Amino acid sequence: MTAAAPIEVSIASPLVSYTGTDKVQALGETLGDVLNDLDARFPGIRFRMIDEQDRIRKHIRIFINDEQVRDLAQSVRPADQVWIVQALSGG
Amino acid sequence: MARKSVRSRSENKSKSVLKSRSKKRSAKAAAASSRGRARPSAGLLLVATRKGAWLYHGDRSRKQWRVDGPHFLGQIINHMVLDPRDRRTMLVAASTGHLGPTIFRTIDFGRSWQEATRPPAFAKAAEGQVGRTVKHTFWLTPAHKDEPGVWYAGTSPQGLFRSEDGGLTWEPYSSVNDDPQYRAWMGTEQDGTPDGPKMHSIIIDPRDAAHMYFAMSSGGVHETLDGGKHWRPLVEGLEVVAGFDAKNLVFHDPHCVRVCPSNPDRLYQQNHCGIYRLDRPSTLWKRVGKAMPADIGDVGFPMVVHPRDDAVAWVLPMDGQTVWPRTSINGEPAVYGTWDAGKSWKRLAQGFPKSQAWWTIKRQAMAADMGDPVGIYFGTTSGELWASGNEGQSWNCIARHLPEIYAVETAERDG
Numbered sequence: 049m050t051a052a053a054p055i056e057v058s059i060a061s062p063l064v065s066y067t068g069t070d071k072v073q074a075l076g077e078t079l080g081d082v083l084n085d086l087d088a089r090f091p092g093i094r095f096r097m098i099d100e101q102d103r104i105r106k107h108i109r110i111f112i113n114d115e116q117v118r119d120l121a122q123s124v125r126p127a128d129q130v131w132i133v134q135a136l137s138g139g
Numbered sequence: 140m141a142r143k144s145v146r147s148r149s150e151n152k153s154k155s156v157l158k159s160r161s162k163k164r165s166a167k168a169a170a171a172s173s174r175g176r177a178r179p180s181a182g183l184l185l186v187a188t189r190k191g192a193w194l195y196h197g198d199r200s201r202k203q204w205r206v207d208g209p210h211f212l213g214q215i216i217n218h219m220v221l222d223p224r225d226r227r228t229m230l231v232a233a234s235t236g237h238l239g240p241t242i243f244r245t246i247d248f249g250r251s252w253q254e255a256t257r258p259p260a261f262a263k264a265a266e267g268q269v270g271r272t273v274k275h276t277f278w279l280t281p282a283h284k285d286e287p288g289v290w291y292a293g294t295s296p297q298g299l300f301r302s303e304d305g306g307l308t309w310e311p312y313s314s315v316n317d318d319p320q321y322r323a324w325m326g327t328e329q330d331g332t333p334d335g336p337k338m339h340s341i342i343i344d345p346r347d348a349a350h351m352y353f354a355m356s357s358g359g360v361h362e363t364l365d366g367g368k369h370w371r372p373l374v375e376g377l378e379v380v381a382g383f384d385a386k387n388l389v390f391h392d393p394h395c396v397r398v399c400p401s402n403p404d405r406l407y408q409q410n411h412c413g414i415y416r417l418d419r420p421s422t423l424w425k426r427v428g429k430a431m432p433a434d435i436g437d438v439g440f441p442m443v444v445h446p447r448d449d450a451v452a453w454v455l456p457m458d459g460q461t462v463w464p465r466t467s468i469n470g471e472p473a474v475y476g477t478w479d480a481g482k483s484w485k486r487l488a489q490g491f492p493k494s495q496a497w498w499t500i501k502r503q504a505m506a507a508d509m510g511d512p513v514g515i516y517f518g519t520t521s522g523e524l525w526a527s528g529n530e531g532q533s534w535n536c537i538a539r540h541l542p543e544i545y546a547v548e549t550a551e552r553d554g
Contacts, residue, residue, distance in 0.1 A: 062238055092254045096238035100260035101270040107237035134237045 053126030283348030293338030313367030427481025441505035518544030
C-alpha cells in the first residue's frame with residue numbers, strides 16, 4: 049500500500065541521465081518504496097544508489113527533509129521531501 | 140581431458156624464425172584464407188578509460204583512425220567488448236566513483252545505448268550475514284559461438300556472472316561466488332590489486348562451450364569441464380612471491396591468461412611471478428619468461444597471442460622490483476615478442492621514446508587484431524594509444540592525452 053499523495057524527490061546530478069530532470073515525484077510509505085517507485089519508472093536508477101545488500105552506496109547520501117537516512121525502512125509522509133545527494137570525492 | 144588438438148605447428152622453431160617468416164606468412168595466409176578471414180575488414184579499437192570510452196575506426200590499411208568519443212564521459216569504463224559472433228552487439232562495463240556499477244549495451248556502435256536492467260550483483264545475504272557487493276564489472280567475455288546472446292562477466296571483488304540475453308540481465312553463474320573454498324582463495328579485499336581484487340581472463344574453449352577457464356587476482360587460474368558445475372585449480376608450476384606457500388591459492392596472482400585461437404590446447408599467461416605457457420592436456424605451467432633478458436625480467440600485466448600462430452605472443456614487461464613501480468623498465472618502453480613459444484624473446488621498441496618514458500600498461504590494455512600481419516595495440520595509464528601494423532616491429536602513437544587507459548580491445552566490423 050502506498051501513500052496517495054506524491055513525494056517530491058531531488059535527484060543528484062549524476063542520476064539526472066535517468067530522470068531527465070532534477071526534481072521528480074514518487075509514491076511510497078517508506079524510503080525503500082520511494083526508490084522502488086523511481087526504479088519502476090527509471091529502470092536502473094536504484095542499483096546505482098543502493099547495492100545488492102540493500103545498503104546505500106558509499107558516496108550516496110539520502111536525506112528526508114533535513115535528516116540523513118541510512119535505513120530503507122524509514123517512513124516517509126506526503127509532505128516530506130527526499131534529497132538524493134552525491135558525496136563527491138577523488139579526482 | 141581428451142580433446143583433439145588442432146595444433147598444426149611445431150614448437151621446434153629456430154631462433155632465425157624471424158627471417159623465415161615470409162615463407163610462413165604465405166602458409167599462414169593460406170590457412171587463414173581457408174577459414175575465410177585472411178584479411179580483416181575495417182578495424183575497430185575499443186578504448187576504455189577511467190573517464191569514458193572511445194572508439195577508433197580504422198581504415199583497411201589500419202593506418203588512419205577516426206575517433207568517436209567520448210562516450211560516457213566521466214564514467215569509469217573497465218572493459219568494452221564487441222561480440223565477434225554478430226559484430227554489432229557491444230557491451231561496456233561502467234561505474235563512477237560515486238554510483239554503483241552497470242552494463243551498457245549498443246547494437247549500433249554507440250549511436251544509442253541501453254542499460255542493463257539487472258547488472259551483475261551478488262546474491263542477497265541471509266539475515267545476519269554480511270553479503271558482498273559488486274564494486275565494478277572488470278571483464279566481459281562473449282560465450283561460445285553456439286550460444287548466441289550469452290556473455291560472461293568477471294567482477295571486483297571476484298565474482299562470475301552470466302547473461303543469456305545479450306547483456307541486459309545478469310545472474311551469478313555456477314557455485315564459485317559463494318563456495319566456501321573459493322571464497323577463501325579469493326582472500327579479502329585487502330589481498331587484491333590496488334583498486335580491488337578481480338576475476339578476469341574468462342576464456343571459453345572454442346571447441347566446447349562447457350570447457351571454461353577464469354583467473355582471479357588473487358586466487359589463481361581455474362577450469363571447468365562441465366559448464367561450471369565443477370571447477371578445479373590449474374596452478375601447478377606457477378610461482379608465488381618468495382616466502383609464501385604456493386599450495387595456498389590466495390597467494391597466486393595471474394595477471395592475464397590467453398588461449399591461442401589457432402590451438403585452444405595452448406595457453407599463455409603473464410603472472411605476477413613470470414610468463415608461463417601451458418600445453419594441454421598437461422596441467423603443468425612452464426615458466427617461459429626465464430628466457431627473457433635478465434635485466435628486463437618477466438614481470439608485467441598484459442599478454443596477447445597471435446590469432447593464427449600458437450608459437451607467437453607478445454608481452455610488455457614492467458618493473459616489478461622493490462616497491463613494484465609497474466613502469467617501463469629504466470623508463471625505456473619495449474614490447475617483447477616470441478616466435479618460438481617462449482624459447483626466446485625479441486625486443487620490439489622501434490618508434491617508442493628511448494628514455495624517460497615511465498609507462499604503465501594495465502592487463503586489459505593490450506590487444507591484437509586479426510590482420511596479416513597482425514596489428515598490436517596498447518594504451519598507457521598516461522593516456523597514449525600505440526599501434527603496430529607489423530606484429531611489433533615498429534610502433535606509432537595514434538592518440539595522446541586520453542584519460543588513464545584501462546582496456547584496449549580490437550574488433551572487426553563490416554564495411
